[in-house]
Amino acid sequence: MRAPLFVLLLLLAACGATQVTPTAISHPADKQLTCEEIEGEISSNEKEALRLAGVDEDTESGNVAKGVAGAFFWPILFTMDMSNAEQIQLRALQDRNKNLEHLLGARNC
16 A cells, blocks of 8 residues: 555646756758847747746845846846746846847847
């Protein structure tokens, strides 16, 4: 009786783990994006970063101030105290936006 219960608990624990799939820094289709599409993707990534930063409403008050400041200067969101999964995704979004900004510069947008 204990063995099936142990297996069930292990399966439940495995289901509870958060799997992180960070945003890729570059995509094969990036070369075909227009300046407007690149700017739109950067904006979308910034909105996603704001959403991720607000996922945990029980964070300490310092995070609230950083979240508000992040609405105007979104890189500050990377200093917030978040889960590892959120930090990984935010870092991936930051890296993706740096790559997209490089593309904008290379195209003189």
